[in-house]
Amino acid sequence: MFDPVPWLILLPLAWGCLTFLAGIGRGGRLVVAGLIIQLVLTIILARQIVMEGARHYAVGGWGAPLGVDLYVDGLTGIMLLLTHVVALPLVVYARAYFSSQAEGASYFWPLTCFLLAAMNVLFMSADIFNIYVTLELLGLAAVGLVAAAGSAGSVTAAIRYLLVTLLGSGAYLMGVALLYGTYGSVSLAVLEPLLATTEISAAACLAAMLMLAGLLLKTALFPFHFWLPPAHGGAPAPVSALLSALVIKASFYLILRLWFDLFAPLVTTQAAQLLGGLGAAAILWGSILAFNQTRLKMLVAYSTVAQIGYLFLLFPLMTSAIPGAAESAMQGGVMQLVAHALAKAAMFAAAGVMVLSAGKDDIALLGGMSSHLPLTLFTFALAGITLMGLPPSGGFIAKWLLIDSAVSGGQWGWVVVMILGGLLSAAYVFKVLRQAFLPPVAGIKFKPVIRMLEWPAFLLALISLLLGFRSVEVLNLLGAA
Amino acid sequence: MRNLLNVLVIVLSAALGLVLIGVILESPSPARVRLSEEVLMQIGASGVTHPVTAVLLNFRGYDTLLEVMVLLLALLGVLAQMGKQKRENPPAGFYLTEPRMQVLLWLARVLVPLMVLVAGYLLWAGGHQPGGAFQAGAVLAAAGVLLNLSGLLPSWMEPAWNLRAGLVSGLLVFLLIAAAVMTTASPGLLLQYPPASAGMLILLVETGLTLSLGLILAGLFLFLSGDAIDEEADK
Amino acid sequence: MSGALIYACAGAVLFVFGVTGLILLPHLLRKILAFNIMGSGVFLVLVGLGQRDGTPDPVPQAMVLTGIVVAVAATALALALVRRLLSLTGKIQFPEEPEGSGRCWKNK
Numbered sequence: 001m002f003d004p005v006p007w008l009i010l011l012p013l014a015w016g017c018l019t020f021l022a023g024i025g026r027g028g029r030l031v032v033a034g035l036i037i038q039l040v041l042t043i044i045l046a047r048q049i050v051m052e053g054a055r056h057y058a059v060g061g062w063g064a065p066l067g068v069d070l071y072v073d074g075l076t077g078i079m080l081l082l083t084h085v086v087a088l089p090l091v092v093y094a095r096a097y098f099s100s101q102a103e104g105a106s107y108f109w110p111l112t113c114f115l116l117a118a119m120n121v122l123f124m125s126a127d128i129f130n131i132y133v134t135l136e137l138l139g140l141a142a143v144g145l146v147a148a149a150g151s152a153g154s155v156t157a158a159i160r161y162l163l164v165t166l167l168g169s170g171a172y173l174m175g176v177a178l179l180y181g182t183y184g185s186v187s188l189a190v191l192e193p194l195l196a197t198t199e200i201s202a203a204a205c206l207a208a209m210l211m212l213a214g215l216l217l218k219t220a221l222f223p224f225h226f227w228l229p230p231a232h233g234g235a236p237a238p239v240s241a242l243l244s245a246l247v248i249k250a251s252f253y254l255i256l257r258l259w260f261d262l263f264a265p266l267v268t269t270q271a272a273q274l275l276g277g278l279g280a281a282a283i284l285w286g287s288i289l290a291f292n293q294t295r296l297k298m299l300v301a302y303s304t305v306a307q308i309g310y311l312f313l314l315f316p317l318m319t320s321a322i323p324g325a326a327e328s329a330m331q332g333g334v335m336q337l338v339a340h341a342l343a344k345a346a347m348f349a350a351a352g353v354m355v356l357s358a359g360k361d362d363i364a365l366l367g368g369m370s371s372h373l374p375l376t377l378f379t380f381a382l383a384g385i386t387l388m389g390l391p392p393s394g395g396f397i398a399k400w401l402l403i404d405s406a407v408s409g410g411q412w413g414w415v416v417v418m419i420l421g422g423l424l425s426a427a428y429v430f431k432v433l434r435q436a437f438l439p440p441v442a443g444i445k446f447k448p449v450i451r452m453l454e455w456p457a458f459l460l461a462l463i464s465l466l467l468g469f470r471s472v473e474v475l476n477l478l479g480a481a
Numbered sequence: 482m483r484n485l486l487n488v489l490v491i492v493l494s495a496a497l498g499l500v501l502i503g504v505i506l507e508s509p510s511p512a513r514v515r516l517s518e519e520v521l522m523q524i525g526a527s528g529v530t531h532p533v534t535a536v537l538l539n540f541r542g543y544d545t546l547l548e549v550m551v552l553l554l555a556l557l558g559v560l561a562q563m564g565k566q567k568r569e570n571p572p573a574g575f576y577l578t579e580p581r582m583q584v585l586l587w588l589a590r591v592l593v594p595l596m597v598l599v600a601g602y603l604l605w606a607g608g609h610q611p612g613g614a615f616q617a618g619a620v621l622a623a624a625g626v627l628l629n630l631s632g633l634l635p636s637w638m639e640p641a642w643n644l645r646a647g648l649v650s651g652l653l654v655f656l657l658i659a660a661a662v663m664t665t666a667s668p669g670l671l672l673q674y675p676p677a678s679a680g681m682l683i684l685l686v687e688t689g690l691t692l693s694l695g696l697i698l699a700g701l702f703l704f705l706s707g708d709a710i711d712e713e714a715d716k
Numbered sequence: 717m718s719g720a721l722i723y724a725c726a727g728a729v730l731f732v733f734g735v736t737g738l739i740l741l742p743h744l745l746r747k748i749l750a751f752n753i754m755g756s757g758v759f760l761v762l763v764g765l766g767q768r769d770g771t772p773d774p775v776p777q778a779m780v781l782t783g784i785v786v787a788v789a790a791t792a793l794a795l796a797l798v799r800r801l802l803s804l805t806g807k808i809q810f811p812e813e814p815e816g817s818g819r820c821w822k823n824k
Binding site for chain 3 (some may be wrong): 129132133136139140143144147150152154158159160163166167170171172173174176177178180181182186393443
């Protein structure tokens, strides 16, 4: 049987090396072709997971605890599929984007390949030290991409992002050191039963706190969100889309994994309520700040801060004792993750097209955009529908499942937050749309943009909208044990 | 407000430190899994005799593969920050006064060949005693930095194809060997070296890594030092 | 308490110093140094806890080697970015920090 797992690690690394060899600003076509191959591989892998269930892969043939193990299950399959479905249109978009403006293009391709390689290895890793290395990979690749824009603002944002991500992984590594010192292994497969069967030690509790705090910092959950908007809002549009859609999801994925598998014996209802509370604060505060922005890309970046909040509602909802409530909370959380990734990639890509055309990142200059770039504005609106959670979008299914779980679990407070959050996101999406339908500001001249900039973004928005019809398949894959 | 925050951070950190020390002191003495014993048991099949090298390049060779990628990523980030202006004739070393330069030149001429020799020895020694590709690469890079500071080696410009090939060669060799052992061996797992040829394959990987790590680490310095010289000249 | 635990405790102290410095110091070079101190602290804990029964454990030593390389890479990138910031703005600090706290560079 053909096994796609090792190739999903080796191929993106190879593309990264080859695009670097090809020279500055070259290799875009290779990346598109490579991503198509990888997308096929992830589909094969997802099918294997559905048919045969989750499995371990022993790198080097040693097996845990001596060697490094990989682990693929339904959630891994979803994350890998999502990464490639989002990245493929974005690299097509990026080729068109950097042909229109060269700022930040020089080492974009190798950095992007290594970023995607880092995502793949992170999702498949089942070894907490190996996860530390993948976190650093992801962080350095993302920082390199943010800084490549070269302006003082983006370099400042990149330095802050780098310091935050280093602090986060430092705390994470300290947790790894404590766990290794106490249990003598860094493999999840070895540690899980040890933590579950032995008496809870102080070292394990402290390790859990350090590791989760480090990952929360990287996920930019309120109040750790301060670094995200300048970094995501200041980068070139394809980079913003990659970071907002995928990179923060990687550290969230790790929180999910650690919380429900490794640290399951340690976590308490209070801790889950705390995470949910921070998530609720993120939804409200992030949406309000998004509404107050005057720059389009900053608005979209603050909307990411808000949308991350929804993901964290699943932790208190999962504590519900009612059967079914916990299950639909998990499904809702994962749907939200997928829907937001698709919609936010589309939204940043569309925002990038509008900014490119207007020549300046300012919402007040968007007047007349409805007749100049109707397709891009339509893309922005479609993505907005997912963020608001209107049917038939994937965002609707996600919020429906989360609200359903909250209602059947009797946790009404979260329902109020979610409905308020939906209204607030409608407010900031309509703020942009309203401006776009106003007559153009006097003296502004929109630059024409090439078609290949508009279609990939539209495709992403369309997938996020139609995801609602195919959510059963996604949830099936999630349930594959 | 700001002072209050500072005090809060300091108090919290101090508390964290105390808790950490407490946890370290009271942690039960023998760890539950004795990994070091397993390393010694399996070391015969790893192809090398030094346990740290065995862990680094065989048992946990996957981490090492990713680690080379980390270095390459940092280099890409540095390259993307290079000054965009083209410098016509690199004025390397011009800022050193003549008498100092003579001493430095003499030192570089004596030390650099020695350093290359030491790097080769470290690479070879890694299999059975402390040493290995990373240490050897670091010594090579230090030689490059010394040459640059003494004005014998100009700072690097935007890399041409041959330098780029050198920079990625270590990772490429690693990838090729990984793909080769995976497709030819019968169970075919990633980075699964057959015990008979493991020693040779590891030496091959380490040689590639030494050269390209030396270049990458030197590059982290040399790609930027040209800008520094320009800025000095501007003043 | 064995001798190895002294290293682990020293590591804990260094880690906390590093974290505090990384958060509080305004000068970016000091932040980078603080990050390195924090990293060294973690490495000491990793190795110190691993060899507390007297025999060195090769696994954490290999991990620390990996960690050191990662720290070197991150430091290099951070320095490159700080250099870039200096040439763009003339300061080695975040713009919102009070003026003068990151000015050591000019006083040489």
